[in-house]
């Protein structure tokens with residue numbers, strides 16, 4: 001077992017024909033080694049074509065059914081969240097509603113702007129922001145502070161679509177702009193429409209472990225040409241058109257490098273293969289884990305599609321939920337006994353999750369006040385020993401020490417999921433044989 005190749009959660013996977021290297025070589029050959037250039041423009045165009053390709057039965061006057069969103073390529077998904085919020089007018093003293101069950105890149109940029117995140121818990125079926133609880137939070141913030149939150153950030157956790165139409169309906173009712181965090185949900189669709197295109201802004205990430213990668217990078221989907229221009233100004237230090245540097249506003253150095261964008265252009269040639277493979281791996285987990293008592297694969301709600309407004313049937317039938325299954329997740333009932341669970345958390349873990357370049361703080365205790373159940377930790381250790389990388393699901397932001405003083409609207413869903421949830425490897429490097437091996441390892445770890 002020791003010489004078995006390790007199976008990772010989600011590894012970057014380049015195209016077979018080396019398209020990425022071709023675009024990068026072109027950048028070197030033409031000396032476009034800067035944060036702008038033909039690859040950046042080309043990547044943005046590819047992204048625009050991809051996100052605007054809507055399958056909704058919603059034809060434009062020209063009958064195409066497509067959208068007209070513009071995309072700005074940036075140095076990180078976190079930068080995209082930051083600029084999206086900034087462009088919504090979020091300022092010091094404001095509050096921003098954010099899904100609590102997420103990675104910290106959804107909430108931290110709120111604090112960069114001197115604003116306060118208001119954390120809202122999840123619904124059990126999608127694990128994403130509970131729209132009804134969100135509305136309660138909106139009303140309660142208005143009652144308590146005299147003003148409405150300045151923006152709303154729903155998150156497509158592990159790629160699963162949030163209830164985009166209900167969220168937009170509530171947001172519009174109170175006139176609050178939505179910044180969709182679709183960093184994990186690139187290519188996921190809700191009622192046929194790509195996530196990130198419902199709100200005023202949509203966030204994508206191309207970090208090394210995401211659906212596609214530029215090594216590191218992100219993008220902001222914007223409503224139209226005007227918003228696109230404004231974001232572009234903010235991403236390039238808000239430089240006005242003069243022969244010298246003239247700044248009307250404070251900007252940022254957030255534009256994507258032409259080298260990274262070259263990788264992105266190559267990745268766009270395989271994005272549909274990646275999507276298909278993630279969905280295939282999910283289906284295998286669903287089938288192979290179906291008969292394991294107490295272990296549940298998290299799957300998208302299967303709702304009957306809305307009937308076409310034209311009543312024409314199948315050609316307009318699109319599923320309500322279409323997750324990219326960026327990571328596949330399971331939950332393990334507390335009653336499931338896993339070998340070695342009596343020894344869980346006995347030793348202090350010496351590496352930060354995801355590895356911050358080897359730089360860590362030594363933990364003082366193996367425990368925190370909110371942690372996955374012992375059987376989940378024992379399962380993680382068993383998989384790790386078998387050369388399989390697994391990870392607890394993200395710890396909700398309202399349980400993070402850095403957010404202990406921010407308002408939170410909680411229903412217990414995300415905290416309960418954090419105790420039983422686990423992410424399993426997905427992505428193009430995970431073979432059918434790997435999935436079978438992972439499932440066998442899970443089964444043999446259960447007593």
Ligand SMILES: *Cc1c(COP(=O)(O)O)cnc(C)c1O
Pocket residue numbers: 076077078079081102103105106155181183184204205206207217218
């Ligand atoms: C990855 C991620 C981001 C953006 O991350 P970057 O690493 O900065 O590209 C934002 N939100 C969520 C939920 C993410 O998982």
